[in-house]
Amino acid sequence: MIKSLNNFFKKSGLYKSKYVYIYSDFRIFISFYKSNPELYIKKFLRLFTDRGITCIVPSFSYTVSGSFDVHKTKSGVGLLGNFIMKKIKFERSEHPLFSFIAIGKNRKIVRNIGISAFGKDSVHDRLYKKKTSFLNFFRPLRQGNTLVHHIEQINNAKYRYDKRFPTRVYRGNKYIKTGYKAYLRKNVNKKEYFFTFAKVLKKIEKKKMMRIKKLNQSNVIIYKYDDFYEELNKEFDEKKLNDCGLFYFDERKKKYVERFRNRIIFPINNISGNPIGIGGRILEQNKNLAKYINSPETEFFKKGSNLFNLDNARKLSNKVDDIYLVEGYMDVIGLHKNGIENAVANLGTSLTNRQILVLNQFFENIIICFDGDESGYKAALRAAENSIVELKPEKKISFLFLPDNHDPDSFANKHGKEYFEEFSKKNSISIHKFIFEHYSKQIDENPSSRAIFEKKLRSISSTIKDEFIKKYVLEYFLDKISELTPNINKKNKGFITKQTKSLKKTQNYYNETKSLKPIEIKEFSFLYILLKKPDLIRENYYLIENVKLFSNENKLIFEQILKETNNLEKTDFESINIDQNLIERILKYASIKHILEKNYNDDQKILEILTEILRDIKNYELEFRIAELESKFSKDLSEATFNELKELKKQQKIN
Numbered sequence: 001m002i003k004s005l006n007n008f009f010k011k012s013g014l015y016k017s018k019y020v021y022i023y024s025d026f027r028i029f030i031s032f033y034k035s036n037p038e039l040y041i042k043k044f045l046r047l048f049t050d051r052g053i054t055c056i057v058p059s060f061s062y063t064v065s066g067s068f069d070v071h072k073t074k075s076g077v078g079l080l081g082n083f084i085m086k087k088i089k090f091e092r093s094e095h096p097l098f099s100f101i102a103i104g105k106n107r108k109i110v111r112n113i114g115i116s117a118f119g120k121d122s123v124h125d126r127l128y129k130k131k132t133s134f135l136n137f138f139r140p141l142r143q144g145n146t147l148v149h150h151i152e153q154i155n156n157a158k159y160r161y162d163k164r165f166p167t168r169v170y171r172g173n174k175y176i177k178t179g180y181k182a183y184l185r186k187n188v189n190k191k192e193y194f195f196t197f198a199k200v201l202k203k204i205e206k207k208k209m210m211r212i213k214k215l216n217q218s219n220v221i222i223y224k225y226d227d228f229y230e231e232l233n234k235e236f237d238e239k240k241l242n243d244c245g246l247f248y249f250d251e252r253k254k255k256y257v258e259r260f261r262n263r264i265i266f267p268i269n270n271i272s273g274n275p276i277g278i279g280g281r282i283l284e285q286n287k288n289l290a291k292y293i294n295s296p297e298t299e300f301f302k303k304g305s306n307l308f309n310l311d312n313a314r315k316l317s318n319k320v321d322d323i324y325l326v327e328g329y330m331d332v333i334g335l336h337k338n339g340i341e342n343a344v345a346n347l348g349t350s351l352t353n354r355q356i357l358v359l360n361q362f363f364e365n366i367i368i369c370f371d372g373d374e375s376g377y378k379a380a381l382r383a384a385e386n387s388i389v390e391l392k393p394e395k396k397i398s399f400l401f402l403p404d405n406h407d408p409d410s411f412a413n414k415h416g417k418e419y420f421e422e423f424s425k426k427n428s429i430s431i432h433k434f435i436f437e438h439y440s441k442q443i444d445e446n447p448s449s450r451a452i453f454e455k456k457l458r459s460i461s462s463t464i465k466d467e468f469i470k471k472y473v474l475e476y477f478l479d480k481i482s483e484l485t486p487n488i489n490k491k492n493k494g495f496i497t498k499q500t501k502s503l504k505k506t507q508n509y510y511n512e513t514k515s516l517k518p519i520e521i522k523e524f525s526f527l528y529i530l531l532k533k534p535d536l537i538r539e540n541y542y543l544i545e546n547v548k549l550f551s552n553e554n555k556l557i558f559e560q561i562l563k564e565t566n567n568l569e570k571t572d573f574e575s576i577n578i579d580q581n582l583i584e585r586i587l588k589y590a591s592i593k594h595i596l597e598k599n600y601n602d603d604q605k606i607l608e609i610l611t612e613i614l615r616d617i618k619n620y621e622l623e624f625r626i627a628e629l630e631s632k633f634s635k636d637l638s639e640a641t642f643n644e645l646k647e648l649k650k651q652q653k654i655n
Contacts, residue, residue, distance in 0.1 A: 002043050005220070009047065012211040012222045017133035018106070020048055021056045024137035026079045041083055045103065054104035056127065057081050058146070059092060061099060063167050068096035070171045075101070093123050096167040097182050098146060116162075117182040118146070119153035136221040153183040156300045160185050245277065245295035259293070266308065266329045268294070268301070268347065271358070273311040277301040279329055279347065292328065294348050304352035307344040307359070308332055316342050317362035322424075324400075325351070325359070325368045326408045327379065334409025339417040343408075351383035356390040356397070365396040367428055372402035372411075384435050389463045391431065391473070398428040432473050435460060436480050443484070454481055472642050519620045521589065523554045526613050528590035529606065530561045531583070536603055543607075547614060548621050557586070622648055 009015055026041070048055050059075035059082075061068060070092045075081035081101050084090050093100045093110040098117040102110045109130070114121035124147060134147075152160050160183050169176040210223040250257045263280030270276045277295035295301055309332045313323060324343040326332060335343040342363075346355060351368070359366050368383050370376035380399055387397055400423075402411050412420050429437075436457065443453045457477040464470040530537050530544070537544065544562075549555045587593070592609065599605040629645040 008213045019054050019130050019132040021132050022135045049104045052105050054106040057101045059099045059101040063096040064165050067168045094169050095180050115180050118150040124150035134223050269311045303347040303349050305354045309344045313344050314362045321364040323363040327370050331408040335412050338412040353390050356387045369400040369408050371407040372404050391469045392466050397431040399434045400428045522616050524589040525592035527586050
């Protein structure tokens with residue numbers, strides 16, 4: 001048989017090819033050589049490799065999850081692939097479902113392929129470009145040949161769809177990639193296929209592009225890969241007028257009508273820059289016609305999964321963190337004209353979860369900037385409630401509201417790039433703040449109104465997929481709700497700590513202190529005790545060693561007192577070396593001095609007062625740090641910030 005095959009290959013011109021794709025069923029071949037099948041398989045392969053021809057063999061393992069090892073995972077199709085992996089030096093492509101083995105001179109052709117099993121930069125794509133010959137060895141040609149799937153993907157066959165697989169791919173111990181995809185067939189009737197192998201085979205055979213030899217009642221078929229490809233590609237039917245989106249059937253006129261007549265056309269590309277649809281803006285105002293329309297949805301054009309100008313904007317993701325999401329095509333063009341190229345537009349629908357996920361792949365901060373009118377605000381609210389679902393740590397979604405009667409296009413034209421970006425930094429508001437502020441405007445003092453308000457915010461936060469973000473947003477909403485409840489002093493909101501009973505009683509004696517912050521009064525009282533009772537402080541030094549003061553002037557006084565009180569000989573004002581002007585300031589503003597005079601010899605009482613004051617200073621420090629972290633977290637939503645914030649709030653409750 002080897003000799004017969006060799007002669008057939010010579011006559012057919014197969015040996016002139018640099019690459020041969022062997023699509024085989026070696027069970028029949030082995031049946032001829034039961035005594036020593038491995039020897040004759042090697043002889044068969046050497047017919048090609050000894051002539052410098054590279055052989056490619058399918059080694060599909062269909063590994064849809066877990067891990068796939070290029071060297072170790074067995075082929076699930078045919079005996080030839082597994083034989084080569086055991087006995088011959090080979091290269092194997094990385095795709096976990098549809099891998100190929102190559103042996104011979106140029107076997108590295110199957111390495112470093114794209115993520116798709118078919119289509120651009122797949123093994124099939126490379127073999128087509130190399131004008132590979134196809135050897136169908138003892139195996140009937142049928143529609144399931146993977147070459148068909150390659151053609152289907154190139155032509156976006158509507159009965160197939162892309163699906164990614166979470167398989168982790170390895171080459172030995174080296175991790176390569178995760179997330180390869182395949183073009184899978186939907187559950188449709190075979191009659192819905194655009195083409196069949198049978199039809200193409202007849203044409204190729206008729207044109208004498210195919211060589212067939214019968215061996216043991218089985219076919220050995222040779223044809224040129226590129227000939228077959230071209231013929232197969234011709235069989236892809238043109239879409240019908242009503243499917244392509246350029247026309248629609250007018251029931252009144254009983255004919256097809258141009259969908260985009262008298263409109264400016266905007267090409268809509270996918271993320272790779274390939275056209276998938278078009279949008280049209282009306283030229284003349286007409287109440288009966290929509291201002292903007294898009295192509296109808298198809299298998300490859302989904303409005304909720306695509307964004308206008310994303311193919312261009314994503315190229316800037318290594319330079320900028322922000323992406324502006326606007327409402328219309330003209331807004332994108334207007335911003336681009338003014339040098340703001342990091343802008344995209346949704347496609348006439350509400351913002352979707354899928355669009356947020358796509359943008360998060362490339363950018364850290366999504367700034368949603370809709371028109372500064374009532375309809376723009378409503379659209380922003382819908383966008384907020386839809387997009388908060390996909391909010392993630394280290395990712396930001398914020399909203400920018402322009403002045404009335406302005407859209408991004410007009411605002412950028414009027415003020416230019418620098419002003420627009422500066423305005424954005426100062427005026428954008430985080431998504432959870434926007435939602436809270438919107439719904440808080442709708443409540444009144446009625447308990448029912450407040451209950452509905454809280455229920456709505458709880459419902460919105462419950463939709464968030466990320467558990468960490470969900471926890472934080474809910475906590476943020478509840479904290480803000482508590483601030484709106486009765487008996488909260490809204491005017492004095494901020495860094496106001498609990499005043500000690502002792503300080504409250506003496507506060508009225510010192511009108512000068514009214515202009516001071518409560519924390520300053522506490523600091524002066526604390527310093528007064530240190531100056532008046534240095535011996536007591538030395539004995540209880542542990543109480544003050546970690547105290548943090550917030551007034552810069554008081555910090556200096558505190559440092560000097562600590563330095564001086566370390567000297568045991570110095571026990572009063574006169575012996576402590578501090579600027580007298582500072583001493584006078586302490587004496588003037590220390591509200592505790594009246595109580596201290598009455599209890600000067602009661603060290604236990606003084607320590608109780610001191611402890612109370614220190615607790616208030618500590619609480620202020622906590623409040624100050626919490627406010628800093630809340631401000632930081634509203635911008636970056638990092639887990640580290642959230643955990644620190646949570647821990648400080650626990651401490652605050654304890655204190």
